[in-house]
């Protein structure tokens with residue numbers, strides 16, 4: 001069995017690559033794409049960059065989830081789901097489920113087609129919506145990270 005600490009190392013490295021990438025897409029790539037002249041250029045550039053990151057994000061999301069559940073198993077921490085003071089365990093699980101749904105199910109089956117359809121009709125509105133959605137996911141992930149780092153070292157924000 002791998003050690004709890006090795007699982008935490010894998011967990012934190014996966015989170016850095018994943019959420020760091022989300023921050024790059026949200027604060028650098030989408031604003032830059034929105035400034036490109038033609039909708040064709042915007043679509044091609046966004047799909048190329050987002051497409052490459054999606055592969056990475058699938059791997060790092062999976063690693064985060066597996067190492068996270070392994071840590072819960074290793075410390076027999078399942079009862080934490082019953083205590084509000086461990087809200088960051090719920091938050092981590094929610095963020096992981098949300099991204100997994102988007103990356104593995106919604107994006108390939110629904111969102112990609114919707115993007116293609118709406119970006120032709122109204123590229124500005126489509127990228128406005130995509131950016132807002134990324135900001136929500138990024139802020140949720142950053143608040144979760146702050147909460148778990150504080151909580152797992154004894155600083156409980158909710159008693």
Ligand code: HEM
Pocket residue numbers: 008011012015019064065067068069071072077089091092093094095096097141142144145148149150151152153
């Ligand atoms: C199914 C998903 C997840 C599960 C089950 C999970 C579970 C855990 C557990 C049990 C710990 C150790 C807590 C402790 O020592 O008391 C941990 C640490 C951590 N988790 Fe998660 N996690 C998940 C997803 C995430 C996500 C999505 C993020 C960030 C957005 C995240 C960020 C972190 C960080 C930064 C730590 C290290 C805290 C530290 O060592 O200071 N985890 N996670």
